[in-house]
Amino acid sequence: xxxxxxxxxxxxxxxxxxxxxxxxxxxxxxxxxxxxxxxxxxxxxxxxxxxxxxxxxxxxxxxxxxxxxxxxxxxxxxxxxxxxxxxxxxxxxxxxxxxxxxxxxxxxxxxxxxxxxxxxxxxxxxxxxxxxxxxxxxxxxxxxxxxxxxxxxxxxxxxxxxxxxxxxxxxxxxxxxxxxxxxxxxxxxxxxxxxxxxxxxxxxxxxxxxxxxxxxxxxxxxxxxxxxxxxxxxxx
Numbered sequence: 001x002x003x004x005x006x007x008x009x010x011x012x013x014x015x016x017x018x019x020x021x022x023x024x025x026x027x028x029x030x031x032x033x034x035x036x037x038x039x040x041x042x043x044x045x046x047x048x049x050x051x052x053x054x055x056x057x058x059x060x061x062x063x064x065x066x067x068x069x070x071x072x073x074x075x076x077x078x079x080x081x082x083x084x085x086x087x088x089x090x091x092x093x094x095x096x097x098x099x100x101x102x103x104x105x106x107x108x109x110x111x112x113x114x115x116x117x118x119x120x121x122x123x124x125x126x127x128x129x130x131x132x133x134x135x136x137x138x139x140x141x142x143x144x145x146x147x148x149x150x151x152x153x154x155x156x157x158x159x160x161x162x163x164x165x166x167x168x169x170x171x172x173x174x175x176x177x178x179x180x181x182x183x184x185x186x187x188x189x190x191x192x193x194x195x196x197x198x199x200x201x202x203x204x205x206x207x208x209x210x211x212x213x214x215x216x217x218x219x220x221x222x223x224x225x226x227x228x229x230x231x232x233x234x235x236x
Contacts, residue, residue, distance in 0.1 A: 022145035032155030130200025
């Protein structure tokens with residue numbers, strides 16, 4: 001990792017992004033079905049982070065997210081070509097590098113996978129996944145300087161139950177995301193670990209708070225209780 005050319009290029013690209021959004025706000029867009037209940041067109045002129053298969057939303061949305069993040073091996077392996085074609089800066093998990101081409105607008109980030117859980121203020125060194133790509137986006141947003149992070153579509157609720165991290169194959173339409181084709185029939189994915197992700201979110205909330213920043217939750221009807229709730233339409 002430390003002497004890999006793609007890592008060195010990733011570090012150089014990251015340095016150019018440090019604090020470029022200092023004092024500004026951004027939206028981290030989760031992929032829950034609640035996205036279908038709000039007017040996403042209000043985000044057209046906002047800074048946004050899209051995650052995993054968010055690009056399925058782009059044709060109807062009429063615009064694309066400012067940044068893109070994906071660290072899940074199964075998502076990257078099955079969607080590499082789609083991800084490579086996305087035109088925005090892309091933060092991709094280093095451990096999935098063999099599945100995807102390292103493009104000019106891509107930045108590899110690396111979870112040490114050593115059993116620890118922390119909050120990284122230097123993604124060029126490491127980034128903890130915390131069982132959810134949303135937590136990765138929070139760490140990147142911090143590094144980019146955002147003062148206020150607003151969550152939408154982070155429903156924190158899955159109808160598909162089972163052992164956390166267990167790999168399964170979807171047997172039909174996806175009801176846990178905004179699009180039934182998100183993890184549609186035949187797609188391999190891992191069951192969520194909501195308990196671990198809550199621990200990660202709590203760390204993020206405290207790190208932001210300690211630096212006079214904040215993370216707010218504007219998800220409609222979401223089950224996450226870690227962050228202060230705010231009404232989405234009141235933000236505009």
